[in-house]
Amino acid sequence: MKTKYSKPFVFLACLMPLGRLAWKAFNSALGANPIQVITWSTGTWTLVFLMVTLSITPVRRLTKQYWLIQYRRMLGLFAFFYGCLHFTTYIWLDQFFDLHSIGKDIVKRPFITVGFTAFVLMIPLALTSTKASIRRLGKRWVTLHRLIYATAILGVIHYYWLVKKDIRKPVIYAAILGTLFLYRILVWMIERVPAQTPAEKPSPKIAPGTVATK
Amino acid sequence: MLLKKSSDIRSSEITPEGIYFNRRKFLLGAGAIAGAALVAPKVERILMPSQPVLAGTKLDASKGSYSTSEKETPYNDITHYNNYYEFSTDKYEPADLAKNFNPRPWTIKVEGLVNKPKTFDIDSLLKMPLEERIYRMRCVEGWSMVIPWIGFPLSSLLNQVEPNSKAKFVEFTSLYDPKRFPGQQRSVLEWPYVEGLRMDEAMHPLTILAVGLYGDTLPNQDGAPVRLVVPWKYGFKGIKAIVKIKLVEREPVSAWTKAAPNEYGFYSNVNPNVDHPRWSQAKERRIGEFLKRPTLMYNGYGDQVASLYTGMDLKKNF
Numbered sequence: 001m002k003t004k005y006s007k008p009f010v011f012l013a014c015l016m017p018l019g020r021l022a023w024k025a026f027n028s029a030l031g032a033n034p035i036q037v038i039t040w041s042t043g044t045w046t047l048v049f050l051m052v053t054l055s056i057t058p059v060r061r062l063t064k065q066y067w068l069i070q071y072r073r074m075l076g077l078f079a080f081f082y083g084c085l086h087f088t089t090y091i092w093l094d095q096f097f098d099l100h101s102i103g104k105d106i107v108k109r110p111f112i113t114v115g116f117t118a119f120v121l122m123i124p125l126a127l128t129s130t131k132a133s134i135r136r137l138g139k140r141w142v143t144l145h146r147l148i149y150a151t152a153i154l155g156v157i158h159y160y161w162l163v164k165k166d167i168r169k170p171v172i173y174a175a176i177l178g179t180l181f182l183y184r185i186l187v188w189m190i191e192r193v194p195a196q197t198p199a200e201k202p203s204p205k206i207a208p209g210t211v212a213t214k
Numbered sequence: 215m216l217l218k219k220s221s222d223i224r225s226s227e228i229t230p231e232g233i234y235f236n237r238r239k240f241l242l243g244a245g246a247i248a249g250a251a252l253v254a255p256k257v258e259r260i261l262m263p264s265q266p267v268l269a270g271t272k273l274d275a276s277k278g279s280y281s282t283s284e285k286e287t288p289y290n291d292i293t294h295y296n297n298y299y300e301f302s303t304d305k306y307e308p309a310d311l312a313k314n315f316n317p318r319p320w321t322i323k324v325e326g327l328v329n330k331p332k333t334f335d336i337d338s339l340l341k342m343p344l345e346e347r348i349y350r351m352r353c354v355e356g357w358s359m360v361i362p363w364i365g366f367p368l369s370s371l372l373n374q375v376e377p378n379s380k381a382k383f384v385e386f387t388s389l390y391d392p393k394r395f396p397g398q399q400r401s402v403l404e405w406p407y408v409e410g411l412r413m414d415e416a417m418h419p420l421t422i423l424a425v426g427l428y429g430d431t432l433p434n435q436d437g438a439p440v441r442l443v444v445p446w447k448y449g450f451k452g453i454k455a456i457v458k459i460k461l462v463e464r465e466p467v468s469a470w471t472k473a474a475p476n477e478y479g480f481y482s483n484v485n486p487n488v489d490h491p492r493w494s495q496a497k498e499r500r501i502g503e504f505l506k507r508p509t510l511m512y513n514g515y516g517d518q519v520a521s522l523y524t525g526m527d528l529k530k531n532f
Contacts, residue, residue: 032295
C-alpha cells in the first residue's frame with residue numbers, strides 16, 4: 001500500500017488543482033470572468049482539503065489504515081496553501097490592494113468576515129505544524145489544533161452566505177462536515193460511557209460544603 | 215614547458231564593490247523584469263478573453279441615438295456568461311444547454327388594462343423599425359458588459375394596445391416550460407419568472423424590447439426570441455423569453471423580490487450608494503478588464519432617468 005514514492009505522489013496530486021488552473025489560465029480557458037473563476041476554484045479547494053484533512057482520523061480508524069496519519073499534516077498544509085491563494089486572489093486580483101474597501105468588506109460583509117476569520121485561524125496551525133512545535137506544545141498542541149473545526153465551520157458558512165440562491169453545493173459541504181462531526185461526537189460518547197461505569201458506583205456526587213436538604 | 219601567465223585584469227574591469235555585493239539583488243531585479251516581460255502578453259490574454267464569433271440571422275437596424283461609444287464586450291463573452299436560471303444557475307452553462315431551444319413559433323400576449331389587447335407574433339415584431347442600442351449592462355453581482363442590442367422601444371408596442379388610465383404598472387412573464395427549460399424542474403425561483411416596471415419607466419425611450427445582438431437575432435442563451443432591456447437597472451430586471459405583457463394597477467412582485475425581498479427590490483436601479491445586504495455595489499468589474507471601475511448612479515443614465523425618481527428615498531425604494 002505504501003511505498004517511498006507515495007508521499008511525493010500525494011504531494012504532486014495535491015498540486016493538481018493549481019496546475020489545472022494555471023494551464024487553463026495560460027490557454028485562455030478561464031471564461032469571461034477569469035478572476036471570479038480563480039477565486040471560486042481556490043476557495044473550493046481550500047474547503048475540499050479541510051474536509052479531507054478532517055476525514056483522516058475517521059477513515060484510518062474505520063478502515064484500520066493507521067499509517068494514513070502520516071498524510072494529515074501535508075493535507076492540512078495544502079488547505080492552508082489554497083486558503084492563501086484564495087486570500088491573495090481576493091486582495092490582489094479582485095480588490096487590487098484597495099485597503100480601504102478590503103477593510104470595509106471585512107467589517108461590513110458577514111460572508112467576508114467569516115471567511116477572513118476562517119483564514120486567520122489557520123495561520124497558527126500552519127505555524128505550529130512542525131515536529132518541534134508538536135513536542136514543545138505537548139497536550140496544548142492538540143487543543144490548539146482543534147481550531148481546524150472552527151475554520152471548517154466558518155468556511156462552509158462563508159460559502160453558504162455568498163451564493164445568491166442555489167444553495168446545493170454549500171449544503172453538500174455542510175452535510176459532509178456534519179457527518180465528520182457526528183463521527184467524533186459518537187466516538188466521544190462511546191469512549192466516555194464504559195470508562196465511568198466500572199470505576200465507581202453511580203452515587204450522586206455532592207460537592208464539598210453542600211448540605212443535602214432531602 | 216612554458217606556461218603562459220594569465221594577464222592581469224585591468225582595474226577598469228573590476229566590478230565595484232557596491233555592485234559586487236548587490237549582485238543577487240541585481241539578478242533578482244533583472245529576473246523579475248525578464249519574467250514580467252515574458253508573462254505580460256499572457257496575462258493580457260488571460261484577462262482579455264475571446265474574440266467575437268458571429269452567428270444567427272442578420273437583422274436590419276438603424277443606429278440608435280442612445281448608444282454609448284464604449285468598447286463593446288466580445289460576442290463570445292456575452293453569449294458564454296449568462297445568468298439564465300431557466301437553464302442553469304451556473305453562468306457558464308446556458309450557452310450549451312440553450313443550444314436546442316427553439317424560439318419558434320412564439321407569440322407575446324399583451325393584455326390587461328388596455329383598450330386593444332393583442333397577441334403579437336415574433337416575426338411581426340421583427341418587422342418593426344429596429345434600432346441598434348449599445349448599452350452598458352450592470353449585473354447585481356458586480357460585473358458589467360457593453361452590449362450592442364437590437365430592438366425597439368417598449369413604448370411603441372404598448373402604444374399599439376392603448377393602455378387605459380387605470381394602468382399604472384407593466385408586468386412581464388417568461389415562458390414556463392420545464393421540458394424546454396431544464397432549470398425550471400427545480401424550484402430555485404418561483405416559476406415562471408416575473409418582472410415589472412412602473413408605467414413611466416416602461417414608456418421611457420431608453421427601455422427597449424431586444425430581439426437581436428451584434429447585428430443578428432438574439433442567441434437563445436441571451437433571452438431569445440425577445441427580452442426586456444432597461445439599462446439603468448440591474449441586469450436581472452431584463453426578463454428573457456417573454457410570452458406575456460400585462461398592464462396592471464398594482465405593483466407587480468418580481469421573481470427575485472419574491473425570493474429575497476430584503477435583497478432585491480422592485481426598482482433595482484443601479485446605485486453605488488445602496489449596497490446589496492451582502493456585498494458592496496460601489497464598484498464593478500467590466501468583463502475583459504482587470505481593475506474594477508466605480509459604478510455610476512443609474513448606471514450612467516442619470517441625465518435621462520433621474521427625474522423619474524425625484525423626491526423618492528432610494529434607500530427605501532431599492
